[in-house]
Amino acid sequence: MARLLSFAMFVAIWWIASLFAGDAKLPPPPTVLTAMIAEARSGNLFFHLGATLARVTLAFTLAMALGTAIGYLMGRVRLADRLGDPWLILLLNLPALVAIVLAYIWAGLTEVAAIAAIAINKLPTAVVTLREGARALDAALDEMATVFALPRWSRFRHVILPQLSPYIAAAARSGLSLVWKIVLVAELLGRPNGVGFEIGVAFQLFDIPLLLAYSLSFAAVVLLIETLLVQPFEARSSRWRPRAA
Amino acid sequence: MRLEVEIASKTFKSAAGEQHDVIAGVAFALNAGEVGVLVGPSGCGKSTMLRILAGLDPDFQGRVSRPAGARIGFVFQEPRLLPWRSVEENVRLAAPLADEPKLSALFEILELKAHRNHFPGELSLGLARRVALARAFAVEPEFLILDEPLASLDAALASRLRDEIAMLIDGRSVMTLLVTHDVDDAVRLGDRVILLSPRPARVLADLPIRTPRGARGEVEIAAIKSEIMRRIDGCPTKQGGS
Numbered sequence: 001m002a003r004l005l006s007f008a009m010f011v012a013i014w015w016i017a018s019l020f021a022g023d024a025k026l027p028p029p030p031t032v033l034t035a036m037i038a039e040a041r042s043g044n045l046f047f048h049l050g051a052t053l054a055r056v057t058l059a060f061t062l063a064m065a066l067g068t069a070i071g072y073l074m075g076r077v078r079l080a081d082r083l084g085d086p087w088l089i090l091l092l093n094l095p096a097l098v099a100i101v102l103a104y105i106w107a108g109l110t111e112v113a114a115i116a117a118i119a120i121n122k123l124p125t126a127v128v129t130l131r132e133g134a135r136a137l138d139a140a141l142d143e144m145a146t147v148f149a150l151p152r153w154s155r156f157r158h159v160i161l162p163q164l165s166p167y168i169a170a171a172a173r174s175g176l177s178l179v180w181k182i183v184l185v186a187e188l189l190g191r192p193n194g195v196g197f198e199i200g201v202a203f204q205l206f207d208i209p210l211l212l213a214y215s216l217s218f219a220a221v222v223l224l225i226e227t228l229l230v231q232p233f234e235a236r237s238s239r240w241r242p243r244a245a
Numbered sequence: 246m247r248l249e250v251e252i253a254s255k256t257f258k259s260a261a262g263e264q265h266d267v268i269a270g271v272a273f274a275l276n277a278g279e280v281g282v283l284v285g286p287s288g289c290g291k292s293t294m295l296r297i298l299a300g301l302d303p304d305f306q307g308r309v310s311r312p313a314g315a316r317i318g319f320v321f322q323e324p325r326l327l328p329w330r331s332v333e334e335n336v337r338l339a340a341p342l343a344d345e346p347k348l349s350a351l352f353e354i355l356e357l358k359a360h361r362n363h364f365p366g367e368l369s370l371g372l373a374r375r376v377a378l379a380r381a382f383a384v385e386p387e388f389l390i391l392d393e394p395l396a397s398l399d400a401a402l403a404s405r406l407r408d409e410i411a412m413l414i415d416g417r418s419v420m421t422l423l424v425t426h427d428v429d430d431a432v433r434l435g436d437r438v439i440l441l442s443p444r445p446a447r448v449l450a451d452l453p454i455r456t457p458r459g460a461r462g463e464v465e466i467a468a469i470k471s472e473i474m475r476r477i478d479g480c481p482t483k484q485g486g487s
Contacts, residue, residue: 143301144325147317148339148384158338162329240329240364 027209035209036217044198045217051194052183053221055111059118060179064172066119067126071171072164074127075134084127091124096182100189109190121182126171133167165237173230180222246277246315246387246420248298252307254445255293267293268305269445275437278418280458282431284473285441291424292322294446295392298422311388318386318419322393324373326365332376333361340383351379354409371402375409382413389414389421395430407433411458432469434458440476450476 011029018028039045074081074088100117107113137160145155187196195218202211255268267290275281283291296302298309299319326335336348352358355375365373374394381389394410395403411434414421425431431438432454440449452473456465 140321140323140325141327143296144319144321146301147299147319148380149316150338154338154341158327158330158334162327240366 025208027212031209032212032216036213039210039213045214048193048195048198048214049217049221051191052187052196052218055115055118055187055194056176056179056183059115059122059183060172060176062115063119063122063126063175063179064168067123067171067175068130068164068168070123071127071130072134075131075137081131088124088127091120092128094121096121096185100182100186104190111191114186114191117186118179118182122175122178125178126175129167129171129174130164133164136167137163162237162240169230169234169237172233176225176230180218184218246312247310248275248388248420248422249308249310250274250298252294252297252305252309254307255290255297255305257293266445270447271441273439273448273451275420275422277420280414280421280423280434280436282423282425282435282438283441284425284428284431284438285446286443287426289441289444290446291426291441292392295319295390295422295424299390315387316384318381318384318389320374320377320381320389320391320394322396324365324370324377326373326376326380328365331362331364332357332368335365335376336380336383339380340385343383343385348379348383351382351413354412355379356409371398371406374398374406378406378410378413382417385417386419389419391421391423393424393426395425395427403430410434415458428470428473429466432466432473433461438469438473440473452476 014026015028018026023031036045070084074084099120100114103113103117103120107116141159141163145159150159183194184196184199187194188200191197195214198214199211202208202214251272252268253270254266257265257267259265271294273281283294285291293302297305298311299317326332327338330338333348336351337343349358352361355378357372357375357379360368360372360376365376368376378391378394381391391410395407398406407430414434423431423434436454436458438450438452438454440452441447442449450473452469454461454469
């Protein structure tokens with residue numbers, strides 16, 4: 001209910017603002033909706049959204065898997081931490097644009113280059129978060145698992161993973177928003193499809209309804225994934241915690 | 246199954262870099278089915294010793310011999326349950342081979358029947374201890390280690406839990422090592438009482454109790470207790486603190 005109200009307020013503010021700014025700069029909601037429906041009818045909207053989503057899924061999965069493994073290693077093994085730390089600081093501060101442009105130069109304007117560039121941008125934040133998680137692992141529970149001779153898999157699944165899951169959820173949440181932002185830049189610079197490509201086209205044609213149609217559809221997909229995937233996962237992984245008021 | 250312990254010394258390095266002697270010569274042996282009780286003042290290194298005996302701390306001078314691969318049941322001073330798993334899952338994870346009748350019997354004795362599906366965060370300390378006990382007994386241990394299982398419980402609760410522990414131990418004749426600072430618990434539960442000095446720990450006395458646990462009368466218990474107190478007071482470094 002509160003969410004609906006919040007959405008209605010967004011539309012209202014947009015409509016009022018468009019009255020002041022004029023149709024040319026900020027078209028009112030119905031114009032954008034018409035553009036959106038036209039794009040959906042032609043199938044373009046879903047094709048480009050799909051392309052972007054596929055890139056996001058691949059880059060996100062790759063970065064999370066690698067980031068979790070590297071972060072865990074760095075949190076548990078001192079040598080790995082000392083070796084990896086300078087690289088981590090370099091990657092953390094590498095501007096997204098530099099990674100994308102270099103990837104396109106070195107690997108050509110290919111899908112692999114785009115996904116690798118996006119994953120590289122997200123990787124260091126996942127590593128940093130998971131490293132903190134691995135450092136915070138409870139030594140007392142480790143001892144308990146050793147004494148009771150828990151098998152490796154059971155130890156990983158029931159002792160270590162639940163302790164890491166809040167960190168994994170945090171890395172996923174912040175990483176996802178980072179990936180959403182970067183994927184469009186990568187598409188704008190070197191892909192023939194995807195939401196970023198379409199926004200680039202709309203920008204060159206100064207087609208503002210089209211630009212907004214794609215931006216908002218994209219935002220809707222992000223919101224949907226956030227509510228249907230990320231939040232339930234977070235709720236599940238903290239189910240055992242005594243509820244805060 | 247026999248446990249032989251000869252720890253010549255164990256030192257700790259504090260965060261400030263100073264050396265602390267925790268154990269300075271502890272030797273004793275424990276036979277199969279025997280309940281040994283380590284009694285000593287708080288902070289005398291009892292818990293450190295248990296970690297060594299359980300194989301968690303290899304960094305000490307001396308020798309500990311126990312059959313390799315013996316199943317150990319350990320009740321830590323803090324219950325050390327997995328907060329994200331239910332009571333039943335906590336027990337089953339440690340003892341995957343335990344069958345349902347055995348678990349229900351354990352939960353029955355330890356009064357946990359109503360709490361099987363609760364999470365540890367929803368339990369009182371007394372109940373969490375019982376879960377830790379259930380976990381340790383569920384693995385059918387060959388060597389059972391109990392670290393202050395009755396500490397920080399009120400007197401009535403402690404005495405009830407003590408009776409439950411006695412019942413569980415009597416039912417299976419498992420080699421047990423119990424650590425406590427309470428002489429009364431020691432005399433009521435142990436077959437052999439090993440008195441430790443304040444830190445760094447040494448053995449002050451090794452006193453076997455011949456009468457079986459169930460047959461000890463109040464008079465006899467009082468006599469053994471006064472004997473133990475005499476030994477403790479007789480030692481050159483007086484028992485400090487508790």
